[in-house]
Amino acid sequence: MLFPLTFEQSVARTPDRTAIAHLNDGSELTYTELQTRAYRLATALRDRGLDPGDRVAICMANRPEHVVTFVATQLAGIVAVPFNFRLAASGVRYHIEDSDPELFLFDEISREAVTSVADDIDVPMVYVGDDAPDFAEPFADFADASAEKPDVDIDYDDPSVMLYSSGTTGDPKGIPIDQDSTSSRWIINSLGQHYYLEETMIGIMPLYHTVGLHGILCGLLSMSGTYLCMSEFDPEIAVRAIEDYGVTALHEAPTIFANMLDTDAIEEVDISSVDTIGYSGAPMSQSVFERTIETFDPDHIANLYGTTEVYGTLAYIDLQDIRDPTVTGPANVGLETRVVAVESDDPADTVEPGTQGELIVNTDSPVAFDGYWNKPEATEEAIHEGWLYTGDAARRTEENRIVITGRVDDMIISGGENIHPTEVEDVLLTHPDVADAGVVGHPDEEWGEIVVAFVERSGDVTETELDQWCRDSDDLADYKRPREYRFVDGLPRNPSGKIERYKLESRADE
Template identity: 40%
Template sequence: MSDIPLPLSGTPMTLPTLVELAVSRTPDQLALVEQEQHYTYAQLYSQVCAQGNALSEAGVAPGERVITVLPTSASHALLLLAIFQIGAVAVPINPRLKPDEVAYCIEHAQARAVCFESRTAPVVLEAVRKLAASWRPRLLAVGGEISAPEVTPLDVLARQARRERPAVTIDPTDLSLILYTSGTTGRPKGVTITHAASVARVMGLALNHGLTALAGLRVLGLMPLFHTVGLHGVFLTALALNGTYYPLAEFQPARALQLIQDAQIDYLFGSPTHFHALLSHPASQEVDLSSLKHLLYAGAPMPTPLLLQCSQRLCSNLTHIYGNTETYNSLFYRHAAEAPQALVPGVYHRVRVVSIGGAPEDEVPAEVEGELIVDTHSPESFSGYWRNPEATARCVRDGWYYTGDVCLRDRAGRFFIVGRVDDMIISGAENIHPAEVEEALLSHPGVGDAGVVGVPDPHWGQRVVAFIERRDPALTAEELDQHCRQHPTLATFKRPRQYVFVEKLPRNPSGKLLRFLLREQAAQSGAVSERELLP
């Protein structure tokens, strides 16, 4: 692999260069493992080049968008690298989207090609039928043939393609990705990310967490490849540091725990939901998890009891990552159990806390809540929303990205996320952050998960309603009310006045609670609970 042409000294990095450097260092080391599929770095690179040339022969040119509708798998990982290799723009989307949502992404991204497998074929084919006749992307099947005349098997094209490095010049300012946000209100927005930003995301996270290259990192792919964490913080981090990536197409706690033991996984990045499921599963008491050396979590705040459990039972080298698809790893904190919920700026980031709705210069003093904003001059930052300048202008003002998160900076310079600007509950003229109520509820041993929202109330303006996943089937609203009244840090007026017991709280793939669905449920049902709790 020493014959791979690398850029001259001083040339900025792109994702293909990042991969090629890793291949040249350890060509015979395992790079990618999924069940019976094993790829060394040399084999991975050969397959990536073949698929890249196949995509080119299928009509995909540099700068054109390729949508992937695939699970987190070895074939998906290889395909994303192939798209990067030919200078095209990868657009991985959630394979669980419905046909209307897939059709929107195809049309909005102006995709030249759509890649999918047999399990996602029905949704993709229905989505394509909904498109305007003037836009028909090339349809490519991954991992086998699909019996539809308009679909071409990519594997067949790749077997016939050259395995030499595609003759494409890629500039670091060229787009590598468009990642569509969850779209909690309205249509999802396409977050554009350049090659330079992708490389910075990989390197920035490694610096923040203290990772080193050539350390034999064994990485479990819990987070999905259509998410910036799963792509940059897990898969590409594994490759850049010459580790081995073990993707999981579907999260099953027992299987994940067994794989940690069998593969001696030492790097695990997940959401609090993942860690809760792993530690709650009976198998966690039976398997050997001592190989874990690096734990990271993102997507939502981790309740302090769970944080302490992770640190004590799994690994104390646990990093809390705060960020978003737009600016990535803006804040972090290593050894998070030592200062639960505390955060400090990432190595490539500058942040401020400003008055709600204020300008970037309207910083608030320490210990005063405001909105967190992030400097978009960071090399990790996005380049705006694809074909949506109005949305970009709303979120980015004078070079600062407005996160919509309420934040407090203490006198030691640490930052604490206390909620969302639009999630704040105002009850009886008092501000109540759902996160602080959830933290109190989750400290009860009978609570598996909790979500808190405000609903209209004729007397108080809003009242606090808690949606609860029971760990103890006998848990009652009265018991929780008493628990909140006695909680040492939760003011009594902030406690929920109603409880709704549910089987499962709605969360997106990164673990974020979808509060708007809880509000809708509360509005439709009147938040009927076992008992109305009075002030």
């Protein structure tokens, strides 16, 4: 059941089915064509001296060449190392130095950043696109290699990919994932999201994230699905693709759903083919949640939680009757989770239902990583007695469901009381004139910290009106309401859609 085999089975099962379609330029590859290109690239990599276990860094958008590169590395036993293609030059340098690859592929989106540090990168580089820079070999040169299947034996504990954490609390950490984990991740995800043979999905979630890579791409290519990739997200194109390609499932960040729902196309095309919806990466507001259900009328909608270290952590329960976008399920298939007291390193120190704690995950699971790349101290800090401490604040409901309330480090302590930013944000986002909201703590002599809210308005709401809105809410204790409001044009978010609170904290000091 390893990915190299399940991909080959898809080729044999549906050789003429479209495997990849590029929504930005309309190009397509059948399964047979994808296999041939992957074979050629795998051979070219071996001809250039790369052996199983060597690493290939990939700084590319979601495009067919990225997919071909990933499949080729897996067939050749080489480790794919995809990372954020929108990194600044210093970020590109860091990832290359940290991962120490044998080859580095990049495209026009990352070209400027790569060019800035090209003299500092002592690794052969390959450019995907027209007019390759002088310091890089054109990707087209790899197309002439033999299309023979690589003669490589792949085993369960062989390395598959190395992904990187988002780096919101320090330098990004490399997270090696073996072949067993790559396979287990797409299988567990597909079970939870009700995916089966020949699904068609839009690939907006980036391929340097485990959701985009394992949850979507690997699952589709293992079950004869069609992957509709987008190098540049355009909500109008995405919505029209639903009708054009018969999209059956969507898994996106909440901001992507919001953008799609706001297009004119959403009222003009037939979207009835979509029967399964999942969202992850950031909380979905109640208003976007209700609009998503009303517009798509799916058979199943779920809030998904996972980490790069352990993907598919919690079960994907259908929220159509529950009508609460913050809720997810208990531990997923093949996983064990607990909610323990904050700042406790004892996995047995669990808290009662309804009490805020930290979510921890048993690493004795095929989807779990074994430790961070070249960072034994970070591994020791994150794993205690075989349990990964996720850093995510959570509470368990009486129905044995899990609600992720934010990051433990984001907790605001005001007057000795713990306040999680998301519980304040959830109330603000229910106001009809609030488009987005982000909450942080700010030092205060009397209270220790006060709650400061950054609000993107969609109407003419005032600070006084928002304060009264919070006072009137049955879901927010009075001590948790914001004491200051800052009205902004937009909130800083990372590629997963999560608020970059450290940037808001800096602005709160201004």
